[in-house]
Amino acid sequence: MASQRTLIKNGCVLTLDKGVGNFHQADVLIEGTKISAVGPNLSAAEAEVIDAADMIVMPGFIDTHRHLWESILRNIGTDIPLEGEAGHLAIILNTLAPVYRPEDAYVGDLVGLYGAIDAGITTILDWSHIQATREHTDAVIKALQESGMRAVFAYGYPWWKEPDENQDDWIREAAKEYFASKDQLLTFALAAQGPEFTSFEVVKAQWELARELDARITVHVGVGRAGRQGKLGQMGKAGLLKNDSTYIHCTTLSDDEIKMIVDTGGTVSLASTAEMTMGYGMPPIQRLLNHGLRPSFSVDTETNMPNDMFTQMHAVNSLQHALIFDQKLAGKRNLPAFMNSRDVIECATIEGARANGLLHKTGTLTPGKEADLIMLSMDRPNILPVNDPIGAVVWGMDTSNVDSVFVAGNALKRDGKLLNVDLDNLSRMAYESRDYVMTKSGFRLPEI
Numbered sequence: 001m002a003s004q005r006t007l008i009k010n011g012c013v014l015t016l017d018k019g020v021g022n023f024h025q026a027d028v029l030i031e032g033t034k035i036s037a038v039g040p041n042l043s044a045a046e047a048e049v050i051d052a053a054d055m056i057v058m059p060g061f062i063d064t065h066r067h068l069w070e071s072i073l074r075n076i077g078t079d080i081p082l083e084g085e086a087g088h089l090a091i092i093l094n095t096l097a098p099v100y101r102p103e104d105a106y107v108g109d110l111v112g113l114y115g116a117i118d119a120g121i122t123t124i125l126d127w128s129h130i131q132a133t134r135e136h137t138d139a140v141i142k143a144l145q146e147s148g149m150r151a152v153f154a155y156g157y158p159w160w161k162e163p164d165e166n167q168d169d170w171i172r173e174a175a176k177e178y179f180a181s182k183d184q185l186l187t188f189a190l191a192a193q194g195p196e197f198t199s200f201e202v203v204k205a206q207w208e209l210a211r212e213l214d215a216r217i218t219v220h221v222g223v224g225r226a227g228r229q230g231k232l233g234q235m236g237k238a239g240l241l242k243n244d245s246t247y248i249h250c251t252t253l254s255d256d257e258i259k260m261i262v263d264t265g266g267t268v269s270l271a272s273t274a275e276m277t278m279g280y281g282m283p284p285i286q287r288l289l290n291h292g293l294r295p296s297f298s299v300d301t302e303t304n305m306p307n308d309m310f311t312q313m314h315a316v317n318s319l320q321h322a323l324i325f326d327q328k329l330a331g332k333r334n335l336p337a338f339m340n341s342r343d344v345i346e347c348a349t350i351e352g353a354r355a356n357g358l359l360h361k362t363g364t365l366t367p368g369k370e371a372d373l374i375m376l377s378m379d380r381p382n383i384l385p386v387n388d389p390i391g392a393v394v395w396g397m398d399t400s401n402v403d404s405v406f407v408a409g410n411a412l413k414r415d416g417k418l419l420n421v422d423l424d425n426l427s428r429m430a431y432e433s434r435d436y437v438m439t440k441s442g443f444r445l446p447e448i
Ligand SMILES: [Zn+2]
Pocket: 065, 067, 127, 220, 248, 300
C-alpha cells in the first residue's frame, strides 16, 4: 500500500536548507512520515491537499532543555532566583520535587508537552531529574509517547537526594525497554548531574554509563558562582569531553572551557531568559559566537519562563545587540558582527536539531527528512502585511500565529486547535496534581 500523502500548497516556504532554498510560494509534499519534495507547482495523486496560502511553512521549533515535570508548577517562581533560601533550588527541587508521585510527573510532562506543541515546538529534550523510582520513568515516558511529539528523554538523577543504589540499573533497563531502536520518535540521553554539583568520580561514572548505552549527554555547567571552579576544564583535561554532549547555560565558564567545548565538537543550549533573570550569570552568546559556535535555545523551566521559542529568539537577539551597541557607545571599534534574523531562526531550529542529535532527521525542510513542520498564519492583524517572512517569524509573530503543527507527517494541531487531547481532562488532572503536590509539601502558592 502506498504511504499516506499530504500536499501543502502555495505556502511561503522557509526550508532553512540553503541547498533547497526558501520560496515566497511553493508546496511541500509529505509521504508517510517524511518530506518527499519541496518546490513550486507540485502535484501528487491521491494526496490530501492543505491550502497554505497566507501561511509560512517552516521547520518546527526545537527546545534543547526543558524540565517538563515542572509544568504543573507554572509561574510559581516568577520572582525567585535560582539560589538562596527561597530560591528555585530550595523550593522547586528540594521541597516540591520530593513529594511528586509518578502520576504527578506524568501530568507535569503532559501539560508541558501540549503547551509546547501549541507553541509550534516539534522536538523537545525533556531534562527529567524527577526519577525517584523506576515508576517515575515509566510515567514520564508514557506522557512523551502520548503527546506525539519528537522528544529526547534525558534521564536525570533526583536532585534532592543521593541516587538510589539501583539507579544505574533502572537507567540500563529503561534504555533497553524503550530505546532499543533509534528509529522512533523518542530517543534517549543521560541528564548527567554536572561537575559543579557532585564529585569528579560520580561525574566520570555517569559519563561512562552514557557512553556504554550509546546515549547523548546533557549537562548544566557554568552555573552562577559554582561555574567558576574550573570543573569542566578538569573534565576536559581528563579527556571526557566529546562530540556527544550538550552543555547548558555555560554562563560562568572560562574562555578556555568554552574553547574546550568547541574543540571537542560539543553543542550548547542557552536558556537566556532564565539565565538573565535567575542569577546564572551573563548568557555567553558573544563568547560562543567568537569561538565559532552557534547555540541552540531552551525554555528551561515554566516555573519562571514562558513556554515558547519566540521569547527565546527575542531575548538572545536583543542581548547580543545590546552588548555590541554598549561597546560602540563607549567608543570601541572592531566590534563583532550583529546576529540577524536568519541566524536567530536557525538557532531555534537547525542548532536545536544538532544539539538533540537529530539533525539528520529534523531541523530543516529537506526532502528525505522527517516531516516536522509548522504553519504560521500571515493573515492575522499582528503581522500583516508580511514584508520579510524571516523577520516576521523572529520579531513579529507569537504563539497566536501557530496554525498547524506536524510531527513525522502526523498532524498534532490544525486550524489553531490541538488535536488528540481532551483539554478538560488535562485541566482536571493538572489541578489535581498541583493541589496534591502543594498539600503534601506544605508549600503555599504566592499571594496576590
Ligand atoms: Zn535546567
